[in-house]
Structure formats: structure tokens, C-alpha cells
Amino acid sequence: MPFTSLGLSPALLRAVSAHGYLAPTPVQAAAIPATLQGRDVLGCAQTGSGKTAAFALPLLQHLESAPQHSPRRALVLVLVPTRELCTQVGEEIRKLALHLPRPLKVAMVFGGVSINPQMMRLRGGTDVVVATPGRLLDLVAHNALSLGSVATLVLDEADRLLDLGFAEELARLLTLLPPKRQNLFFSATFPAAVQALAQSLLHEPVRIEVLPTSQSLPDITQRAIAVDAGRRTQLLRHLIGQHQWRRVLVFVATKHAAEIVADKLRKARIYAEPFHGELSQGKRTQVLADFKASRLKVVVATDVAARGLDIAQLPVVVNYDLPRSAVDYLHRIGRTARAGESGVAVSFVSADTEAHFRLIEKRQHLSLPLEQIEGFEPVQTAAEVAPSGGGIKGKRPSKKDKLRQAARLGADAAPATGAASKT
Ligand code: AMP
Secondary structure, eight states: OOGGGGTOOHHHHHHHHHTTOOSOOHHHHHHHHHHHTTOOEEEEOOTTSSHHHHHHHHHHHHHHTSOOOOTTBEEEEEEOSSHHHHHHHHHHHHHHTTTSSSOOOEEEEOSSSOSHHHHHHHTTOEEEEEEOHHHHHHHHHTTSOBOTTOOEEEEOSHHHHHHTTOHHHHHHHHHHSOSSOEEEEEESOOOHHHHHHHHHHOSSOEEEEOOOSGGGOTTEEEEEEEOOGGGHHHHHHHHHHHHTOSOEEEEOSSHHHHHHHHHHHHHTTOOEEEEOTTSOHHHHHHHHHHHHTTSOSEEEEOGGGSSSOOOTTOOEEEESSOOSSHHHHHHHHTTSSOTTOOEEEEEEEOGGGHHHHHHHHHHTTOOOOEEOOTTOOOOOOTTTOOOTTTOSTTOOOOHHHHHHHHHHHHHSSSOSOTTOOOO
């Protein structure tokens, strides 16, 4: 199906072809006509499916014929869970709006940076505001923006919004919106809380489902490599050298591990930086910009980077620590093979995390051979490894176990907490 059959205006068709998009993705083909008709949409789509343009194109078309925004008011509100996603979505909307007959104003507002410039920018009003919930509420409290003219609400990554504890802010924001509006609701997963929110928010929505299974990511080669927890950094260095990986996103379980693994890589002359929620916004932006511009080879990140980030030409994702859940696994590996490219996702599996990995595999309907790399064959067995935080159920760690564990922690960065730690 070509873009021309979706009912988009000439200006937007120009923008789409300037972007090099040849045909709509499945979520775009389904969401664009429904949104143009003014329907509410409930989209189950994973990141990388093209969902930003799926909601941005029709709402830009509505704005083409909408009256000019008034001071301190916004016509479209896009709520996103993270600062990075805010910038990414805002920039994509701006690009798609480039050829519209009147210049549109798209404001991006998020926390972690000074509020004053954002207040100044909103003074004249805005067509679109892309926001994280907390900062948006602050701006409303400062009378910098009223949400009383919002005609369209987009909730992007609704599951993540709730995961990150935004439920209360969301509920407060919803009371500030006019009751009559169009709602576009996107989420990669639909746990009970997300379903309840969707039900309370949407009016006879058009349901769109792009199945979130790893089989629907055909261009990602998934690998599992068995390695002792204490040798993961060495193995990572080996793989980077052997495969000449240009750009690698490495996921770890904790901020501490992100710092230490990045540090170890730098000491081995591999230019790496950590990326986690405790870094300043300036630092996070800098790391991403350096990574995207290939000034950085490796980013070692917590799950803060797992959702929504769009890094073109990211050939490799490594699960140094396994993710907590099958859904997180999907989000992490979805950072590679974006927009029709191919990619590799490697998971390091050690004796104490193998059972957890098998569970992820089962939930993702996967069956990966557990590879061994010459020189890195694991020697530890599950019985020998006492995971931190109490050891294997039913087995108290012996003195020898504790000594082994201490040696392992000293030898490597991240304690082998596997999936349990918070980011
Ligand atoms: P998203 O799911 O919105 O994060 O989009 C993922 C990536 O797909 C982004 O790099 C988009 O620029 C790209 N993209 C979106 N729509 C299309 C399309 N119709 N054809 C090719 N690439 C697209």
C-alpha cells in the first residue's frame, strides 16, 4: 500500500518522501486513516515499528487546517516517559512538519533542565507540546501553559509511563484536559494497569496490533553465549575486537555496573561511556550525541536506554546482565535493527542466570543454542555460584562460596545479580 492511499495532504506526502519512507509500516497503514477520521486509536506496537510517524502525520494534517494557537495554550499534547524520547519524538514531528504551508511550533518540555527557558518558549502558545508528565505539571502550576485547548492527546509508551510511576501525574493531567478530544494511545505491552487506563481514556477506539514478539523482528540475529560472570568484560572486549563492532549498546543491571564496565573498557582503550538515570541531563545528551556521531564505540546503559531510543545503524546490543523480564528483553534488543537494518543481540548467560534466561526464551517463544567461545568456556556450575542476595534457594553459601563470590566481584564489574536489580 503506498502512502498516497492513506489520505495525507501533499505537504505531508512531500515530508514522507523527503524522509525516504517508501511505504507505510503496518502500524502507519492502520493508524493514519483512522486518526484522520477523528477516531480514538489503541495501538499495540513495539518501538521501531514507525509509530511516531503513525500518530504525527495525521495530527499534523489536522493542524494544517486548525486555527492558530493562542498564547500559553497547546493544541496537541504528546506525553512520553523519558527525556530522550521527548527530544526524539519532538524532532521527528518537526521534520515531518517542515513542508506545511504555515510553520508549526513544536515545544519539547522535560525535567532535569532549567524550567525558565521552557516557560519563555510557551509564552506565545504552541501547536504541539511533547512532554514528560512531571515537568508539564510544573509548567501548568507556573501558569506557563493551559491544557484547556488540547484537541488531541497522544500517550506514547503508556506502559513505560506507568512503570516509571507516572500514574498519579497522569491522572492529574487528565483532569486538566477538555473532555471532548481525540485520544491516541500507544503501548508495546498491555498489562492490567495499562488496559484499565486505556479503557478509562478511549472512546470506541480503533484497535491496532503489531504483535510484540521477537519473531516479528526478523532482522535481529539473537545469540546466547555461556560465560562465567567474572569473565564477561573480557569476553565483551574479545567480541568487539573479533567482529570489529563499530557501535555497541551494552545493557547492565545497575548504575554502578554501567560506570564500572565503561571504565574497564576505557582502560582497555575502547572508548566507552556509561548511560543511566543518575547522570545529568547534559551528560546524557552528550553521550547519546557522541554515540550517534560515532565518536563513542560503546555505551554501557541501564534499562533507561531500553525503550524508544532510535539510534540508526546500531548493529549490536549486548545483554551483559540479563534483563528482568521477557518484555524488557524485547525492548533492549529492539534498539538494533531499526528501520529495516539488520542487527545482532547477544546475551551473556552464566551458571546462575541460565534458568532466568530459559524463562525469557520461553516467554518469547525462542530457543537459542547456548554457545561457547573458545578461551571463554565457563567452568562454574550453578551449584558453585551463589548469587548475591542470599544464594540459590535452599542452599546457604558456604565459606568457600563466599570467598569465590568475593573473588568474582573483585575480578569483574557487575555483581552477578542477573535480573533482579533496579536501574
Ligand atoms: P519509531 O517506531 O517511530 O521509533 O520509528 C522507528 C524508525 O523507523 C525511525 O528511524 C523512523 O524514521 C523509521 N520509519 C518510520 N516510518 C518509516 C517508514 N514508513 N519507512 C521506513 N522507515 C520508517
